[in-house]
Amino acid sequence: MSERILVVEDEKKLADILAKYLEQSNYSVKVVYDGGEAISAYEAFQPNLILLDLMLPNVDGITICKHIRQRSIVPIVMTTAKVEEVDRLLGLELGADDYVCKPYSPREVVARVKAILRRVSFMQTPVEVQQNEGLVIDETTLFATFQSNKVSLTAVEFQLLHKLYMHPGRIYNRDQLMDSIYEDDRIVSDRTIDSHIKKVRKKLATIAPELEFIHSIYGVGYKFEHV
Known part of the structure; x- marks a missing residue:
C-alpha cells in the first residue's frame, strides 16, 4: 500500500504539479486548496506526511499545524514564500519537521518527503527501548518517558534527542547535529538547531520539570547528561 501525502496549497497550478511528481514516485496524494478544508481532509485521509503552505485562505498554515500537532506526530513540511529567517524558524517552533522556501523545485520537495519518510520508517522498526537513568526513549512510538510521565516528539525532535542521548557527555556542535537531522547538505543558520x-x-x-537533560556548552554546542 502506497504512503499517503496530503498537500495543502492554495496555488492550484503549483499544487497540481507537485501532486503529479509525488504520484510519479508512487505516493497516494490528496490536494486541498483551502485552509478551511485542511483539518477535515487530514482526518479523512490520515496521511503519512503533510505538505502545508504557510499562507492559505480562511485558515492559515500556522493554525492548521498547531491543531494537528496537538493530536498527532505525523510529519509536517511547511512551505512558504517568506524568506525572513524568523519565518523559516516559525514552522519548526510549531513542531513542523521541515520547511521548503518558494520558489522550489518539485524534485527537491519529493526528495525531502522521501528522506523524512525513510527516517520515520527506520524509527518505527522494532528496536529495544533505550533507557538512561530513568529517562526512556522509544523509537517505535517517538515517546520520551520519565517515571510515569510521557511526551510525544516529532521525527526530527526524536532524532536530535536520540543523537545526544546515545552518547551522554559527548559534546556535539551544531553542524554535527544538523547533519544527523538533514541528509541533503542544506545550508541553514545555527538558530535552526x-x-x-x-x-x-x-x-x-513537561515530564521532568526539575531536571535538565540537555546542556549548552557556550561557544561549542550541546551534550546530554545523566541526572
Whole structure:
C-alpha cells in the first residue's frame, strides 16, 4: 500500500504539479486548496506526511499545524514564500519537521518527503527501548518517558534527542547535529538547531520539570547528561 501525502496549497497550478511528481514516485496524494478544508481532509485521509503552505485562505498554515500537532506526530513540511529567517524558524517552533522556501523545485520537495519518510520508517522498526537513568526513549512510538510521565516528539525532535542521548557527555556542535537531522547538505543558520533544542527541552520539562537533560556548552554546542 502506497504512503499517503496530503498537500495543502492554495496555488492550484503549483499544487497540481507537485501532486503529479509525488504520484510519479508512487505516493497516494490528496490536494486541498483551502485552509478551511485542511483539518477535515487530514482526518479523512490520515496521511503519512503533510505538505502545508504557510499562507492559505480562511485558515492559515500556522493554525492548521498547531491543531494537528496537538493530536498527532505525523510529519509536517511547511512551505512558504517568506524568506525572513524568523519565518523559516516559525514552522519548526510549531513542531513542523521541515520547511521548503518558494520558489522550489518539485524534485527537491519529493526528495525531502522521501528522506523524512525513510527516517520515520527506520524509527518505527522494532528496536529495544533505550533507557538512561530513568529517562526512556522509544523509537517505535517517538515517546520520551520519565517515571510515569510521557511526551510525544516529532521525527526530527526524536532524532536530535536520540543523537545526544546515545552518547551522554559527548559534546556535539551544531553542524554535527544538523547533519544527523538533514541528509541533503542544506545550508541553514545555527538558530535552526537552537530552535529544535529549545523545543525538545520544553517537552522534556513537561515530564521532568526539575531536571535538565540537555546542556549548552557556550561557544561549542550541546551534550546530554545523566541526572
